[in-house]
Amino acid sequence: MHIPVLLEETLAALDLRPGDKVLDCTFGQGGHTKEFLRHVGPEGLVIGLDVDAVAEAAADELKGYPAFRFVRCNFRDLDSALSIIDVPQVDKVFFDLGVSSPQIDTVERGFSYQYDARLDMRMDRRKSVSAFEAVNTYSEAELARIVKQYGEERWSKRIAAFIVEARAKRPIETTQELVSVIKAAVPKGVRDKEDQHPAKRTFQALRIAVNDELGSLGEALTKAVQALNTGGRLACISFHSLEDRAVKKFMVSSARECTCPPSIPQCVCQVEPTLRLISRKAIVPTASEVKMNPRSRSARLRVAERL
Secondary structure, three states, X not given: OOOOOOHHHHHXXXXXXXXXXXXXXXXXXXXXXXXXXXXXXXXXXXXXXXXXXXXXXXXXXHOOOOOEEEEEOOHHHHHHHHHHOOOOOEEEEEEEOOOOHHHHHOHHHOOOOOOOOEOOOOOOOOOOOOHHHHHHHOOHHHHHHHHHHHHOOOOHHHHHHHXXXXXXXXXXXXXXXXXXXXXXXOOHHHHHHOOOOOOHHHHHHHHHHHHOHHHHHHHHHHHHHHHEEEEEEEEEEEOOHHHHHHHHHHHHHXXXXXXXXXXXXXXXXXXXXXXXXXXXXOEOOOHHHHHXXXXXXXXXXXXXEEO
């Protein structure tokens, strides 16, 4: 069963009201969306976006709601989605970033290092490049960069070298074949000391690269602010440090009143902030939520308001 993360905190942060127009950029299984619909009422509107065909099928269950619309697309194209349904501006925008529990738990999607499946990791299976192509065709230098940049893995060069050596013998086709290569690359002493699975960071890195998650996020945040009415709110839940840093940097930068160097005595940049931070610190799950849903433990919610 899909459990929406930080649900009560999200509802409070968005300050939903009857009649609001809400853009849910990451529909998933509709856990948050259903609550949004309940709060905005029949006079409001909730627009769900998702690039995954499974999410599109789940959205069919909500098509009986007159206040619901769904568009299958990457959230980096949210402006086009709003244009399709002729809604130029909205009151609230929500992101629940990263891979969803159903995606992880569907073995054949190849997202998880815990199950054996063909390497895939595509959120949009219409895309031609999957994790299989990345692992078996990218150069050693590119693989090392991806694992270092998106996985923050200190053994990135060694892992990339082991991947290239292994695939020279035969293609690395499955998740467990890749896990075996990674385990061989990471020294046993390091593996024994770490609490997390040795493949976790590499799998995260490949998933981010295959889906261009950070590139999509950067575009989407900019477009989200442009789509918000004055006084509207933007809420983002992230699950790893790269996403959270990107969201924080964007919100803080958008809330800054001046970008002039400290050495300049008087502001000359004429920069005007577009956002106001609702919470300086990220909102995190309660201990009771983490106990009920362990996957929520890394969640971070950040909120800002359109000026």
